[in-house]
Amino acid sequence: MSPAPETARAVARAAAAAFGGKPEVHAHRDEDRSHSVDIVACRDRPSPGLVSYSTLTLHAVPNKIEDDDIRVELAGVAEEGVTDFPNLLATAAFYIIKNRWKAGPGIVFPSLLQEYSLSKTLEHLLWVEPFEWTQLGSVDVGGGLSVHWLLGVPISESERQYLLDNGYWKFEALMIEREVDYWDLNRRPVV
Numbered sequence: 798m799s800p801a802p803e804t805a806r807a808v809a810r811a812a813a814a815a816f817g818g819k820p821e822v823h824a825h826r827d828e829d830r831s832h833s834v835d836i837v838a839c840r841d842r843p844s845p846g847l848v849s850y851s852t853l854t855l856h857a858v859p860n861k862i863e864d865d866d867i868r869v870e871l872a873g874v875a876e877e878g879v880t881d882f883p884n885l886l887a888t889a890a891f892y893i894i895k896n897r898w899k900a901g902p903g904i905v906f907p908s909l910l911q912e913y914s915l916s917k918t919l920e921h922l923l924w925v926e927p928f929e930w931t932q933l934g935s936v937d938v939g940g941g942l943s944v945h946w947l948l949g950v951p952i953s954e955s956e957r958q959y960l961l962d963n964g965y966w967k968f969e970a971l972m973i974e975r976e977v978d979y980w981d982l983n984r985r986p987v988v
Contacts, residue, residue, distance in 0.1 A: 804856065804938045805854050808853050808856060808938055808944055809822065812872070813837060816837075816843075818839040818841060818842045819840070821839075821840075822835055822836070825890075832894055834891070835853040836883045836887060837853055838883060847877065849873075850873050851870055851872040858894050860901075867945055868945065869900050869901075869944065870947070872927055872929075872947065873886055873980075874929065874948075879915065879982060885909060885910070885913050886949065889906050900924055901924060905921050905922065905952070906922045906949075908920055909921060910922065910982070916983060917983065918953055918985060919984070920957075921954070922950070923957075925947065925948050925969065926947070927946040929948060930946070933945075951982055953986035956986050
């Protein structure tokens with residue numbers, strides 16, 4: 798996977814501008830080193846003690862939702878001590894790259910947190926609009942390509958079931974009503 802350098806640079810500039818702070822970029826490779834994805838990290842963003850992350854090169858891979866190819870980058874926020882969080886994002890990206898998993902608001906990547914033992918209460922990763930950085934909702938990166946960021950929100954099995962039973966919008970409203978710290982990997986489930 799090798800995106801056009803200009804689009805990758807435009808994606809990196811957009812993510813760094815939205816996050817703020819000093820960006821650090823690292824390449825992540827899959828187990829057999831046949832695929833890679835770059836991830837940017839900005840410390841103390843969106844607040845002290847947290848780190849904001851984003852993939853930078855995932856948009857080179859098609860992401861077909863129904864009949865539309867919606868190019869995405871994946872973002873997330875974790876406490877500074879959660880060193881495996883960028884690996885979690887890279888794994889999610891590899892599922893899209895290699896297994897053609899779809900990514901969009903309301904889609905859950907099952908058991909992803911369990912792969913890295915990141916939480917005792919949360920198991921899955923729900924993709925939502927990037928409410929933390931609204932300017933990343935849709936970014937023109939040149940060449941007629943728009944990239945849409947998705948924010949990964951860790952959820953429990955009971956929350957996943959609530960989402961399935963009641964729909965994305967009702968679940969989102971519940972999370973807002975309960976003022977959930979979406980980045981807290983040790984929070985109690987809301988249902």
